[in-house]
Amino acid sequence: MNETPNVPDPRPAFTETIALVGSTLAAVRPDQLDRATPCHEYTVRDLSNHLVAVLRRIVVIGRGGDASDMPRVADDVADGDGPKAWDTAAAEVQNIWSDPALMGRMLTLPFATLPGAVATLVYTGEFTIHTWDLATATGQHPTWNPKTLTTLLESSRRAIPAERRGDPIPFDAVIDVPADAPDIDKLVAWYGRRP
Numbered sequence: 001m002n003e004t005p006n007v008p009d010p011r012p013a014f015t016e017t018i019a020l021v022g023s024t025l026a027a028v029r030p031d032q033l034d035r036a037t038p039c040h041e042y043t044v045r046d047l048s049n050h051l052v053a054v055l056r057r058i059v060v061i062g063r064g065g066d067a068s069d070m071p072r073v074a075d076d077v078a079d080g081d082g083p084k085a086w087d088t089a090a091a092e093v094q095n096i097w098s099d100p101a102l103m104g105r106m107l108t109l110p111f112a113t114l115p116g117a118v119a120t121l122v123y124t125g126e127f128t129i130h131t132w133d134l135a136t137a138t139g140q141h142p143t144w145n146p147k148t149l150t151t152l153l154e155s156s157r158r159a160i161p162a163e164r165r166g167d168p169i170p171f172d173a174v175i176d177v178p179a180d181a182p183d184i185d186k187l188v189a190w191y192g193r194r195p
Contacts, residue, residue: 010120011097013148017127018090020142021051024131026083028138033079037137038193039130042073044137048082049074051130055089058123061107062096068110125152132188149183156190 025048033045042050052074057067077085096102103117114122128148135142162174172192177185185195 009100009103010117010124010151011103013145013151014097014120014124015094016145017124017131017148018055018093020144021055021127021131021134022083022086022090024134024138024140024142025051025086027140028082028134030079032138035137037133038188039133042133044134045079046073047130047134047137049077051127051134052077052082052085052089054123054126055086055093057110059089059092059096061109061119062093062102062116064105064107066108068108070110121151121155124148125156128152128184129188129191129193132184132193144184146183149187153183153187153190156187160190162190 028044028048033043033048035044037044037047039047050073053071056074057070060067060070074085097120103115103120105116106113107116107119109119109122128144131142134140160171175189175192175194177189177195181189181195188195
């Protein structure tokens with residue numbers, strides 16, 4: 001069934017998040033590339049190239065292709081070329097995702113087949129978490145969209161149970177944060193990051 005879920009169009013938040021990733025990537029200095037990030041498996045270099053790889057996957061997925069065999073890290077991106085590689089893939093994503101019919105199509109992600117609207121929300125969340133990882137590792141302070149964070153918090157709490165972490169859920173245990181913590185802190189804590 002190719003029905004669009006009864007949710008607001010997630011593409012504006014997706015587009016805004018892609019732009020935020022791009023500006024965060026562009027602000028990474030060469031001397032920061034070997035730093036650790038809160039995403040323990042990645043250095044700043046690795047995480048930057050992982051973001052490019054995910055965006056390239058989204059291009060393939062949006063075209064109806066199979067991205068399951070694509071690399072997790074774009075190993076063809078030389079140091080300093082991340083922003084250019086990002087901008088190239090972002091332009092392709094924007095072109096493909098501008099078609100509203102894509103929101104109701106079933107798309108095959110590496111881990112599930114989902115309606116386009118849901119897939120868009122999933123990738124908005126992944127990019128938001130990894131932007132926080134990258135920003136934290138490089139001393140940046142992005143301006144988060146409060147409405148996007150609220151939507152991501154609600155959807156993450158519904159889709160990713162707090163009780164069952166580890167294989168196959170690839171996140172650490174939820175970190176407790178104060179009730180009045182900023183939404184970005186609540187979101188990353190849900191994914192096992194310590195704000």
